[in-house]
Amino acid sequence: MAAAPSPAPSNFIRDIILEDLKTNxxxxxxxxxxxxxxxxxxxxGHAKAICIDFGxxxxxxxxxxLRFDDTNPEKEETEYVESIKADVNWLxxxxxxxxxxxxxxxxxxxxxxxxxxxxxxxxxxxxxEEIRKHRGTLTEPxxxxxxxxxxxxxxLNLFERMRAGEFPDxxxxxxxxxDMASPNLNMRxxxxxxxxxxxxxxxxxxxxxxxxxxxxxxxxxSIERVTHSLCTLEFEDHRPxxxxxxxxxxxxxxxxxxxxxxxxxxxxLSKRKLLQLVQEGRVTGWDDPRMPTLGGxxxxxxxxxxxxxxxxxxxxxxTNGSIELAMLEHFVREDLNKRSPRVxxxxxxxxxxxxxxxxxxxxxxxxxxxxxxxxxGTRKVPFSRVLYIEQDDFREDPPKGYFRLSPGREVRxxxxxxxxxxxxxxxxxxxxxxxxxxYDPASxxxxxxxxxxxxxTIHWVSAGHAVDAEVRIYENxxxxxxxxKVDEGKDVLDNLNPNSLEVLSHxxxxxxxxxxxxxxxxxxxxxxxxxxxxxxxxxxPVFNRTVALKDTWAKVEKKQGxxx
RNA sequence: UGGGCCGUCGACUAAUGGUAGGUCAAGUGCCUUUGGAGCACUUUGUCUAGGUUCGAAUCCUAGCGGCCCAGCCA
Numbered sequence: 001m002a003a004a005p006s007p008a009p010s011n012f013i014r015d016i017i018l019e020d021l022k023t024n025x026x027x028x029x030x031x032x033x034x035x036x037x038x039x040x041x042x043x044x045g046h047a048k049a050i051c052i053d054f055g056x057x058x059x060x061x062x063x064x065x066l067r068f069d070d071t072n073p074e075k076e077e078t079e080y081v082e083s084i085k086a087d088v089n090w091l092x093x094x095x096x097x098x099x100x101x102x103x104x105x106x107x108x109x110x111x112x113x114x115x116x117x118x119x120x121x122x123x124x125x126x127x128x129e130e131i132r133k134h135r136g137t138l139t140e141p142x143x144x145x146x147x148x149x150x151x152x153x154x155x156l157n158l159f160e161r162m163r164a165g166e167f168p169d170x171x172x173x174x175x176x177x178x179d180m181a182s183p184n185l186n187m188r189x190x191x192x193x194x195x196x197x198x199x200x201x202x203x204x205x206x207x208x209x210x211x212x213x214x215x216x217x218x219x220x221x222s223i224e225r226v227t228h229s230l231c232t233l234e235f236e237d238h239r240p241x242x243x244x245x246x247x248x249x250x251x252x253x254x255x256x257x258x259x260x261x262x263x264x265x266x267x268x269l270s271k272r273k274l275l276q277l278v279q280e281g282r283v284t285g286w287d288d289p290r291m292p293t294l295g296g297x298x299x300x301x302x303x304x305x306x307x308x309x310x311x312x313x314x315x316x317x318x319t320n321g322s323i324e325l326a327m328l329e330h331f332v333r334e335d336l337n338k339r340s341p342r343v344x345x346x347x348x349x350x351x352x353x354x355x356x357x358x359x360x361x362x363x364x365x366x367x368x369x370x371x372x373x374x375x376x377g378t379r380k381v382p383f384s385r386v387l388y389i390e391q392d393d394f395r396e397d398p399p400k401g402y403f404r405l406s407p408g409r410e411v412r413x414x415x416x417x418x419x420x421x422x423x424x425x426x427x428x429x430x431x432x433x434x435x436x437x438x439y440d441p442a443s444x445x446x447x448x449x450x451x452x453x454x455x456x457t458i459h460w461v462s463a464g465h466a467v468d469a470e471v472r473i474y475e476n477x478x479x480x481x482x483x484x485k486v487d488e489g490k491d492v493l494d495n496l497n498p499n500s501l502e503v504l505s506h507x508x509x510x511x512x513x514x515x516x517x518x519x520x521x522x523x524x525x526x527x528x529x530x531x532x533x534x535x536x537x538x539x540x541p542v543f544n545r546t547v548a549l550k551d552t553w554a555k556v557e558k559k560q561g562x563x564x
Numbered sequence: 565u566g567g568g569c570c571g572u573c574g575a576c577u578a579a580u581g582g583u584a585g586g587u588c589a590a591g592u593g594c595c596u597u598u599g600g601a602g603c604a605c606u607u608u609g610u611c612u613a614g615g616u617u618c619g620a621a622u623c624c625u626a627g628c629g630g631c632c633c634a635g636c637c638a
Contacts (some may be wrong), residue, residue, distance in 0.1 A: 009578045009586075037638050060624040072637060128636050139566045142634090153583055173636055183567040185634050194636035213638050237568055237633050258569085260631095265575085271638095313587060315577045317570090320631050325573045327588050337601070371601070403599065412597060446597045457597050526598045556599085 011259055015061060017228060018258050021073070026227045030062025033094070034088070034227050035217070037063070037069045038080035038201070040271040041293045042087045044307065044328075045262040050258065051311035053091040053230055065093035065224055070102050071216045073200035076105040083286075088295040092277045093306045095225065101216045102202045104223055109163070111219060111249050112192060116155045120190060120248055122148055123158040123302045124175050131173070134180070135188050141181035142188045147446045148177065155377040162195055165208045167193050176215075178244065186241045190214055206319040211475075218242040221254035229254045233318060260315070263322040266476040267292045268483045273492055282496060283477075289544045290477040290534075292499050300474065301521050301531025301546030306335040322482065329547050336521060336546065341369045341376060344414065344459040345509040345524040345543075347399060347471055348389035351463065354419060356438045357385040365445065367415045381510055383416050386463040393458040394435055396424060401556060403456035405435065412457040414525065418443035465510035470542045472533065473502040510540065516541055523549075 008379055010018075034053040036046065042092065042386055057064040066088060070076045076454045077185035088095065115121035126134065136142035150158075159174055161167065161255060174193040185229045192215040197208045218241075229242075236258050248251055269292055277283045278289070287295035297307070297443045310331040344367070370376035389405070398406040405411050408418040419437040427433040441448050446457070479497040486492055509524075516522070518534045538540045 010580095011577090015580085035638095039638080049566075070638065075637075131636075132634075137566085137634060141566090168635065185567080188634085191636055196636080210636095213635075217638085233569070234632055235638090239568090258568090291596070293586075313576080315587095317577070319570060324589070327576070330588055342598080368597090371598085401599095414597060416597095454597090456599070481581085523598085526600060528600085551600055553599045 009315065011430065012318070013070060013228070013230060013259060014056060014059075016162075016257060017056060017312075019226070021060065030057050030059045031065075031225055031227045032062065032069050032230060033065040033221065033224060035067045035069045035220075035231075036084050037075070037099075038070070038077060038084060039072070039075040040275055040378065041083050041292060042078060043269055043271075043274065043292045043296055044264065044267075044297065045269040046087075046294075047091060047307050047481065048262040048311045048314070049089055049230070049232070049296060050088060050093060050309055054095075054427035055312075056228070056230070060494040062227075062481050063096035064093070065099055065226070067097075067099040067101065067224070069213065069217065069220075070100050070200070070202065071195060071211050071213060073198040073203075073210060075200050078201045083295070084153070084497045087388045088292065090298060092308060096472060099220070099454055100202055101211075101225065102200060103218050104204070104216070104220055105207060105211070107204060108216060108219060108519060111245075112159065112211075112215070113156065114173075115176065115192075115248060116159060117152050118248070119152055121174055121176050122150050122191075123155050123162070124148070124173050125171070126133055126327045128170060131191070136180070138185070145175070145189070148189070154375055162193070162353070163207070164208050165197070167195055169197055171188065171195060174209075176241075178241075184237055184240055186214070186237050187244070190241060194356040214241050215245065218245050219249065219251065220253060220372075221256075222246055222249075222252040225252050226254045229256045230235065231256060231258055233258045233320065234261070235376060253426075258318070259316045260320050263320070264292070264320055264328065266478050266483065267323045267325065268478060268492065269481065272460050272485075276493070277468065277556060278401075280493070282493065288473050289472070294479075299531070299533065300544055302332055303339075304333050305519070309335065313440070325476070332547050335550070337371050340521050340523040341531055342371070342523045342525050343510050343513055344461055345458070345469070345471070345527065345530070346388045346390050346461050346466070346508060347473075347504050347507045347524075347527065348391040348475045349506065349508050350391045350394055350432070351434045352387045352389050352419075352437055352460070353492055354385050354387070354417075354437050355422065359385055361385065361467075363398075363444075365415045379512055381415060381512070382462045384462045384464055387460045388463055388466060389413075389414070389435070389458055391461045391485045394432065396420075396432055399557075403438075404458055405456075410440075410452075410454050412443075412446050413460050414457050415446055416444075416460065417441070417446070418452070418454060459527075461510050463508075465511050467511055467514045468540055469507045469509045469513070470535075470540060471504040471507040471530070471545065473504065473545045474498050475502075507543075507545075513541060514538075521546065 032053045054064045124145050134143045173191045175189045178187045180188045193209045196210050238257050242256050287299045289300035364380035365383050366378050367381045393404045393407045417439040419439045423436045424432045425434040477500050478495045480495040483495040516532045518532050521531045529546040532544040533542040533544050
């Protein structure tokens with residue numbers, strides 16, 4: 001039955017939702033949320049979470065909120081919230097509600113007071129260091145704080161004074177009274193509030209105490225009546241605490257479900273490390289086209305559709321593994337192949353003179369814009385006596401199996417003519433500086449009336465008409481498959497690929513590209529997909545290589561141990 | 565070493581006690597005015613050992629391996 005089309009594969013989260021729908025757990029309602037902390041830019045890992053949060057809700061006619069988890073004023077900035085909103089939209093999703101954990105600070109405070117009154121929370125005067133020591137270890141239980149049994153009145157008084165700003169940062173915290181001997185460290189009287197005299201990007205100086213993630217997240221979900229709170233695996237150990245607060249407070253029971261975080265080979269998806277790359281100037285910024293940030297891959301030329309297709313294809317599970325970068329690249333090529341107009345561009349130009357072509361003559365050759373899309377039509381490309389071809393497309397001494405131009409060999413110039421190499425002119429260094437050819441006038445457009453075949457078709461631009469361009473070629477930012485695996489005494493940044501960026505400043509592109517708008521995407525025939533960079537100027541367009549085309553010759557050559 | 569989670573082709577993921585399938589990668593062939601598009605085909609897998617069962621990737625037990633947790637970060 002191998003030929004039978006497989007049904008769309010489900011995943012364990014969808015199965016849970018389906019089950020909840022079946023049992024009418026939430027009256028058929030599905031509500032999710034995407035809860036980034038506005039302390040950095042979104043990356044491809046967040047794209048996976050976004051696709052899951054929004055995708056699953058959409059699938060069942062549910063809603064998804066965008067909620068900023070802004071409980072730590074020291075790291076958060078408005079600039080980041082704007083960037084995150086733009087990235088979510090760019091990916092193709094619209095949120096239903098837009099909220100901030102800080103919207104709930106008053107409610108959260110009231111709930112903290114309730115827990116104090118119920119004898120479920122206490123103010124602790126221990127220092128951070130002492131709290132750590134009292135927490136015990138993975139194998140040993142913790143010890144109760146000497147302040148654990150203060151009266152509700154005293155706790156309330158102290159907590160109110162914490163809020164009033166009577167105490168310095170770090171002098172006291174509010175803790176949940178749970179179980180210092182719990183095998184789950186998160187349950188050993190977790191901190192609920194800390195004193196932080198810091199200005200918050202939204203609440204300004206209203207507060208000098210801020211709730212911890214654990215005291216904010218579940219309640220925020222509950223306030224928004226989130227039915228399925230989807231997050232990554234490292235929060236598994238927090239779930240009992242998430243549930244504990246909801247239960248003690250008797251509020252709407254959101255359910256936390258964890259899935260595996262995205263890992264991609266040759267790339268690092270840690271906000272902290274990405275920040276370091278930016279701060280140390282290892283990349284040009286958050287939107288450097290080598291960065292896995294959504295800003296970076298957008299500038300690189302990736303499409304939202306490609307990313308969404310990728311996220312759909314990798315699935316959702318709890319297995320922690322690593323997806324091969326080739327998988328992502330496949331989805332980018334697949335999408336770009338359908339939509340990108342083809343053009344001719346020469347990255348490393350080699351001059352070709354067609355000796356028998358009339359001096360001064362120019363012909364407009366018809367070129368197909370996109371063979372995958374006939375409606376894209378055709379365009380005219382100027383052809384003349386002096387052209388540029390790719391240095392790679394000529395070999396004075398062709399190795400076995402090399403089909404491109406070499407002395408005595410005839411090839412097709414795409415949409416042009418058959419040309420035969422008659423000789424080369426070398427420069428003083430002995431390098432081939434100029435290739436001479438003759439053309440067959442009968443082969444105009446690229447076919448010979450006598451039915452003669454050539455083994456190769458190469459691209460070209462007319463020297464007199466080509467536009468100078470800068471082309472930026474990107475390789476993996478890291479040279480290690482798993483960049484987070486660091487050798488003894490080394491740093492992650494030691495795994496950086498020193499050759500991740502190559503700038504070709506003397507590329508020649510066909511004239512139709514002279515005014516290509518920033519952000520437009522093109523396929524340079526035989527080379528790959530390229531996107532116009534915002535750095536482009538009218539006199540000098542700049543292109544980023546999004547991804548190369550698959551190159552079977554490169555593979556063959558590599559296998560032969562070939563040299564270049 | 566305590567707790568939590570997870571082990572299916574090289575990678576990712578299905579199969580919900582009943583035919584181990586899909587995608588990527590790799591390989592072979594075809595085709596080609598992109599050597600790169602496209603098409604066809606092929607290879608490789610249930611961590612191990614026991615058990616339950618007519619039947620186990622799936623359930624049970626034990627091992628082994630991986631990831632996460634000791635922030636007043638999220």
